[in-house]
Amino acid sequence: MERLPKIGLPILITVVVLIIILAKSAVTIDSGHAGVLYETLGDGVDSDAAPLGPGFHIIAPWNRVIDYETRQQEIPEKMSVLSSNGLDIKLDASVLYEPDYKNLGRLHNEKGQNYLNRVLQPAIRSAARSVVGRYTPEQLYSSKRDAIQEEIFEETKKIVEPQYIQLNDVLIRDVTLPPTIKEAIERKLKQEQESLEYEFRLVTAQKEAEKQRIEAQGKADANRILSASLTEKILQDKGIEATIKLSESPNSKVVIIGSGESGMPIILGNQ
Incomplete structure (x- = not known):
């Protein structure tokens, strides 16, 4: 009975020492962090050693871990x-x-x-x-x-x-x-914007005027070509063709030969 406390005490001391050593040796690294191992009895930090990642690690109790955040x-x-x-x-x-x-x-x-x-x-x-x-x-x-x-x-x-x-x-x-510089730049930008808007309106008006001029010129050219091609002989032939078509229609009409201008017939219908 007297020997039990004497035997139990060293065991208890050993357990306590082991717990202390384990506590000193256990390192937990959080997510988004990494650890650099510093070897107290060695050469400090080994530049080529891989860092300790997140999680639980056991190290020598005389060493220590330096924590770095690795997230952005x-x-x-x-x-x-x-x-x-x-x-x-x-x-x-x-x-x-x-x-x-x-x-x-x-x-x-x-x-x-x-x-x-x-x-x-x-x-x-x-x-x-x-x-x-x-x-x-x-x-x-x-x-x-x-x-x-x-x-x-x-x-x-x-x-x-x-x-x-x-x-x-x-x-x-x-x-x-500086406030004075900012105001000067804003005034300049505003003036440039207004100038661009004016130029745009001017160019648009010029393009519209050019479009109308081209359309008018086209119509004038078409009329000139048509007038040049319509000779008296062609007009008479066209009139004769129209007279023949009208005379062949079923509607009642009176045809007076040689009574119109240039000797063209006049056709009088009953409608």
Whole structure:
């Protein structure tokens, strides 16, 4: 009876130690995340090692796992940049990105968990300054916004992809110009629109006038050709043909030969 507590105590201690070790060794990674294994007694993070995916993992209790979110993430960026003529332009953009999953170990070793501030934000700001500096405020405000957005995306992508960051998209939500410049551009655009409408009406009127002129000329040409072809002899022949057809009809009529103009017969009917 006295020996049982002495035997049970070491077992209890062993169980408690095992539980503590197991608790230290068990790691659960959430969906949309991945883990980078840091080997405390080794060389830290192995750049070539595959990351730990979502789920339950057992590691050595002296090691630790560094968690990274691997889903697409968004950062809002409000930037102040200069146009080609030196005016201050404000861009409101969204950057969609995610870490390069296969190179998560390299990303951690070279950039660390703060890669957003160290790499991505400086890259997007540098690209925006470079691209916007090639355009005028009017182009930024109206026709070139989509092209500018695409150029910023491509230039940022060239910077961040070699540094193990996957850039998915850059969205320009708003372009803010100085109020006086914005008003001047809007007035100019309005005047251009009115000018285009006037030109359209003018061209339409010219086309309608040309159409009427062509139709009138066609009718005049047709009448001229017809008049030239209708000689006195042809008219007499046509009159004789008409007289013969009328005389052959069953209706009562009186034909007076040689009484009409040019000697054509006159036909008098009873109706």
